[in-house]
Amino acid sequence: MPDNLRPKCQWVLGMSLYLVGAFSPSVCAQQTKPAPHDSIVSDAGGSPGNEACAPCHADVYRSYVQTAMAQASGLAVQNLIAGDFQHAPSGVHYRVYASQSEAWLSFERIGDPLVRGTRKLLYFIGSGRRGRTYLFSVDGFFFESPINWYAQKRLWDMAPAFQSAQQIPLSLPASPSCLACHTSNMQTPAPGTENKYSLPPFAHAGITCERCHGPATGRALSGSGVINPAKLPPARRDAICMQCHLEGNVAIEQPGKHLYDFQPGTDLSEYVRYYVFADDGTRSLRAVSQSEALASSVCKRKAGDAMSCTSCHDPHSSPSADGAISFYRTKCLACHGAPFGARHHPDKPDCRPCHMPPVTSADVAHTQATDHRILRIPIPAMPPQQPNPLGLRRLVRFPPVKNEEDMRDLALAWESLAEGGMRFAIPEAEARLRKAVLATPGDPAVLTAWGYIEQLHGKRTEARKNYQRALEIDPLSNSAAINLGVIEAQEEHVDRAISLWRQAFERAPAKSAVGLNLARVSCSIGQFDQARTYTLRVLEFNPDLPEAKKLLRELSADRPSCATR
Secondary structure, eight states: OOGGGSOOOOOOOSSGGGOTTOOOOOOOOOOOOOOSOOBSSSOOTTOOOGGGTTTTOHHHHHHHTTSTTTTSEEEGGGGOOOEEEEETTTTEEEEEEEETTEEEEEEEOTTOTTSEEEEEEEEEESOSSSEEEEEEEETTEEEEOSEEEETTTTEEEESTTOTTOSSOOOOEEOOHHHHHHHSEEEOOOOTTOSSBOOSOSEEESSOOTHHHHOOOOHHHHTTSSOOOGGGSOHHHHHHHHHHHHOOOSEEEEOTTOOGGGOOTTSOGGGTEEEEEEESOOOOOBOTTOHHHHHHHSHHHHHHGGGOOGGGTOOTTOOOOTTTHHHHHHHHHHHHHOHHHHHHSOTTOOOOHHHHSOEEEBSSSTTOEEEOTTOOSSOOOOOOOOOOOTTOOOEEEEESOOSSOOOHHHHHHHHHHHHHTTOTTHHHHHHHHHHHHHHHOTTOHHHHHHHHHHHHHTTOHHHHHHHHHHHHHHOTTOHHHHHHHHHHHHHTTOHHHHHHHHHHHHHHOTTOHHHHHHHHHHHHHTTOHHHHHHHHHHHHHHOTTOHHHHHHHHHHTSSSOOOOOO
């Protein structure tokens, strides 16, 4: 078909702001006891897990395995919370159940044959004290269940941000950062992928001793190489907790580094840097914002480096419900003194309800988090605020760093916010990326981000050069490949667009926008069978996507046609 006769299609950028597949955002619980052994695999690749420490630290081992950290993940069938859930906005009925010693998720919408199926649940994430989700795998790609168990309300509901979704979200990637904080000795994802692992994706259930005390090499097992966090410099001591209890408004991984590469005793900022909004006036707290909240407390500001998470928490044990009041009061009086305790509400020994009350999470539904700001007078939580339309917010590093140039990271932080839908961040990202791309011309992340900004402004030639340069440095950059493919398709270079999208789609088959782009361009050049194959692949990962279902119907007609938007 001549180029000038090819149907015009509106191609979709690979950035999340423009994904075709992006969604707007009766229970019987039965929980078994945690498995006695933390190993997920028989050969954990030289990582012995908690049980290697038990012979010398029997009491610590026995108390630690009962903590939420030790029970943060595991085999789904060993710790199954069964239940049924009908989601009204989407009309989908979900069920979590056990069958023949396996855990399963079923989903069904009456009258829609494409939205009916099952997924075998392989692992759970979350101790179940605040919540739990389950993981399943499709062709080696791991995903989170679309429904979560919310323990504090004792109910099933959609995953965070999907309570009002009209379609079933079955393509939520199990991100490396999720596995890094809930499992131990996780695998590195397959090259170019976000969530493809060989079975199993991690060696040990929960958080093992190595997460805080360093790899259990032969030297460590002899006792000579074990890291004692309390003896580390304050910043590196605190980093051990921050690796999982610091979220920030945005996190930027360093070139060639990932959060899961972090080892106790090293500098967390060498792997990932966190940015928070300064002076935004919000009183809402995220579910994982303990580090930011504690830093703002008067207690921490006055105590400085002398205070850390372990000033109040024993990572090796959790106080019982009956003993928690006296346990935490003792922690408070260690600083405030017994005389203060004798005169400050002696009839109310529990300090927490007034000074560290549970506050509704700003980012996870049905969940409350302890307010680590340790306020003298509690302030009621406010709903999340809308971004300042004038762009008057400032992004700052957390923990604060003095006199350090972070042009690259701050630029990428603003671009990440812009990509996530905060349009007020676009001019901030553009101004900083313009300088960052000159300062770091060989950084594929910066090149891709700057190409994205230029593409938004219709500067295809400039954007193309940046994407091509990024792919020369990192041939597995999916964002660069997807967005360069958009430019090629817009300029009628169909073969180039197909080549770029096909490789990215193989590495990220849950990116429905890419699969639909492939299907549409194949259809536009008369390759109807290939278009159907791509559409079915999209539906394999995202069976409730309206655009894909519509396209499949049109491609299955006696005279196939191409759906355009």
